Amino acid sequence: MALLLAIAALWLTLVAVRFRSSPPVLLGGLLLVAAAALELVARGHIQAETLGLVGPKSWFSLFGLSIGWTVLMLLLTPMAIVSPPNLSQSHPHSGPFECFRNRS
Numbered sequence: 001m002a003l004l005l006a007i008a009a010l011w012l013t014l015v016a017v018r019f020r021s022s023p024p025v026l027l028g029g030l031l032l033v034a035a036a037a038l039e040l041v042a043r044g045h046i047q048a049e050t051l052g053l054v055g056p057k058s059w060f061s062l063f064g065l066s067i068g069w070t071v072l073m074l075l076l077t078p079m080a081i082v083s084p085p086n087l088s089q090s091h092p093h094s095g096p097f098e099c100f101r102n103r104s
Contacts, residue, residue, distance in 0.1 A: 003036070004033065004037060004040060007032065007036055008033050011032065011033065014029075037051055041053070
């Protein structure tokens with residue numbers, strides 16, 4: 001468990017200091033931490049419940065929350081589309097979202 005925390009701390013430090021916009025480092029770190037966590041579960045060092053890998057206690061609440069969240073996102077989508085364009089143009093990493101910008 002301590003090794004997993006050390007790997008995660010090292011990865012977060014590297015991302016914050018050096019590799020802020022490097023997709024291979026970001027994705028690689030996420031995969032490495034996830035693989036290490038699953039390996040600890042497989043060997044029995046930690047319980048799956050510790051990582052939140054359990055079924056829901058109530059399926060009704062799970063479906064209710066997921067439907068409610070989906071409705072909320074659908075209701076907020078028009079607000080995001082008509083947001084002021086100067087906010088999205090000033091963002092330094094808006095390249096992947098160019099296709100959503102109004103071209104008028």
